[in-house]
Amino acid sequence: MTTDPTKSVPAIRTDGLVVEFPLRRRLPFRKPAVVHAVDGVSFSVRRGTTFGIVGESGSGKTTTALAIMRLQAASAGRIFLDGQDITHHHGEKLREVRKRIQIIFQDPYSSLNPRRRVGAAVREPLDLLEVGDAAARERTVSELFERVGLRPEQMMLFPHQFSGGQRQRVGIARALATRPEIVVCDEPVSALDVAVQAQILNLMRELKQELGLTYLFISHNLGVVQRVCDEIAVMYLGRIVEQADARTLFSRPRHPYTRALLSAVPRARESAGRPTARLMLAGDPPSPVNLPSGCRFAARCPIAEPRCHKEEPPLLEQAGHKIACHLAG
Amino acid sequence: MEPAILKVRDLTVDFRGTGKILDRVSFDLDRGQTIGIVGESGCGKSMMALSIMRLMPSLALRITGGRVELDGEDLLEASDQRMREVRGSKAAMIFQDPMTSLNPLYTIGDQIAESIRKNGQVDRREAMAKTVGMLKAVGIPDPARHLGEYPHQLSGGKRQRVMIAMALAGNPDVLIADEPTTALDVTVQAQIFEQLRAMQEKSGTSIILITHDMGAVAEMADRVVVMYAGRIVEEGSVEDILDTPRHPYTRGLIACIPHLSDEPFDAWPLLPVIPGAVPGLAERQAGCTFAPRCPLADRHCRENVPPLVESAGRRIACWHGDGDSAR
Numbered sequence: 004m005t006t007d008p009t010k011s012v013p014a015i016r017t018d019g020l021v022v023e024f025p026l027r028r029r030l031p032f033r034k035p036a037v038v039h040a041v042d043g044v045s046f047s048v049r050r051g052t053t054f055g056i057v058g059e060s061g062s063g064k065t066t067t068a069l070a071i072m073r074l075q076a077a078s079a080g081r082i083f084l085d086g087q088d089i090t091h092h093h094g095e096k097l098r099e100v101r102k103r104i105q106i107i108f109q110d111p112y113s114s115l116n117p118r119r120r121v122g123a124a125v126r127e128p129l130d131l132l133e134v135g136d137a138a139a140r141e142r143t144v145s146e147l148f149e150r151v152g153l154r155p156e157q158m159m160l161f162p163h164q165f166s167g168g169q170r171q172r173v174g175i176a177r178a179l180a181t182r183p184e185i186v187v188c189d190e191p192v193s194a195l196d197v198a199v200q201a202q203i204l205n206l207m208r209e210l211k212q213e214l215g216l217t218y219l220f221i222s223h224n225l226g227v228v229q230r231v232c233d234e235i236a237v238m239y240l241g242r243i244v245e246q247a248d249a250r251t252l253f254s255r256p257r258h259p260y261t262r263a264l265l266s267a268v269p270r271a272r273e274s275a276g277r278p279t280a281r282l283m284l285a286g287d288p289p290s291p292v293n294l295p296s297g298c299r300f301a302a303r304c305p306i307a308e309p310r311c312h313k314e315e316p317p318l319l320e321q322a323g324h325k326i327a328c329h330l331a332g
Numbered sequence: 333m334e335p336a337i338l339k340v341r342d343l344t345v346d347f348r349g350t351g352k353i354l355d356r357v358s359f360d361l362d363r364g365q366t367i368g369i370v371g372e373s374g375c376g377k378s379m380m381a382l383s384i385m386r387l388m389p390s391l392a393l394r395i396t397g398g399r400v401e402l403d404g405e406d407l408l409e410a411s412d413q414r415m416r417e418v419r420g421s422k423a424a425m426i427f428q429d430p431m432t433s434l435n436p437l438y439t440i441g442d443q444i445a446e447s448i449r450k451n452g453q454v455d456r457r458e459a460m461a462k463t464v465g466m467l468k469a470v471g472i473p474d475p476a477r478h479l480g481e482y483p484h485q486l487s488g489g490k491r492q493r494v495m496i497a498m499a500l501a502g503n504p505d506v507l508i509a510d511e512p513t514t515a516l517d518v519t520v521q522a523q524i525f526e527q528l529r530a531m532q533e534k535s536g537t538s539i540i541l542i543t544h545d546m547g548a549v550a551e552m553a554d555r556v557v558v559m560y561a562g563r564i565v566e567e568g569s570v571e572d573i574l575d576t577p578r579h580p581y582t583r584g585l586i587a588c589i590p591h592l593s594d595e596p597f598d599a600w601p602l603l604p605v606i607p608g609a610v611p612g613l614a615e616r617q618a619g620c621t622f623a624p625r626c627p628l629a630d631r632h633c634r635e636n637v638p639p640l641v642e643s644a645g646r647r648i649a650c651w652h653g654d655g656d657s658a659r
Binding site: 060230249264 | 473518520521522523525545548550584588589590591592593594596597598601602603604606607
């Protein structure tokens, strides 16, 4: 650990991050249509905290994560790791970055090679990034297995011999192999059985405390996000529409989209009656190919005014609470 | 009181003679009622639904006992021919993943019209007109435009609406919904639940909702059945189960799912867990199947299967179910 002049430098920072995917052109000599998956996203993640990104499918949360991992090229904008611009790193420098940021995927079934022993899968990042000698790598893997609650002899098994929860433990062990500082968690428990989710979340909590990890936590499960995150950004169609610390966001959401999202979650403790005044959203989010002018949420917004359809609201900060809405008071 | 539309009695399903996937499952479903079936994967929820529809996914699985009485008719005794009539017109089912249950090669208009024509003597044009009405009823805007589209052209929410439209086309008495919204976003889930409630109000359909989401249960169900390792371990009204769960499994299940809460969380709290996992068929031991994971289990629990005992409108299978921890 270095001493603390770096303390105020965020572990991760993005500045106007844009990721676009060109679509196949329908007509020759026309400009191909573009999917605006992430469209100008800026945020910073403080070291040692858990930063949550929530939103519906198609909001760009996973693409943001992949861009930060440098697994998806940014079309514009910049990504900083510890204050250092890594947007265009390649070769040896990129490998150094990869040691420091790792990722846990949603589905441990499809992110492990079914024909490789799981021990080899966990060792692979060490091999690729040439960390230590062979014996040291083997030792590290065995320690990792114990650390995530598996037995070292299970290194010799294949993925199908594990349950979903155990497989996610393997995925976590693999992410931790290079001793990263930052772990991107893309829906880490969404594919798991309900009772196993809590077990995995508790493991992630322990690891965070012990290893001082910083998590970028992506999920659509607001109940989970509420418990694990320190700060949360709500994304809609490639933009952050609201961002605040967890307590504020859940107790005083201000963007109509955040409010609708929260009120859509069924609550187990409301058994006495049917849901009261629910902010119901009609329809699906509009297509990220033909973005509406003005506020992206206007078409589904219960309080939209004419000007919302014309002017896009900027993300403005007020006492640490960021919000992009013309009408949120 | 009107008799229950669906009576399941001692339904037992056997896997290759090595064990029971379902073990004497009994419950009633009243007209217009919604019953929520909860439990982890591997507890037999979906198996029960498939058994009611007589859609066994494998020859290794056999219904070896019990009765499934739908509107007075025992479905387990019905001929295959009769079952084909029952499916769709009296009981229909929707599945978790609408993409895999829709035919990718037919337009959605054709698929819904097929189930309308199968269930009533109508010609093609009339069926198409009805299809438009069905799509409108499940909340698809501009339905005529969607008739000619293929499943892959629709969003997940619209696909699930199409499935619901197909299931309701035959105006069934009972709709079995197996995790209908698990693959969908919460905002879309809220819309689908709203739609299901509206349809139920209009046509008096009874719903079996299979889910692991206690929030969904709170919102949709009148009664709740909790299943563990092929057996019903607790049943009661939704208020009873959610407010005063008595079986340790039900309590664990409610506690370990991080629901959205009105209380703030400052730091990442340690979450309550149910240790271990649902035992596979071969691992099930004598006595209470939940005993290995149960905080209250004692020797008596490990040796004797607790009977499902009814009292005051709820049922529970636990030696410690009355709340005393020292038997």
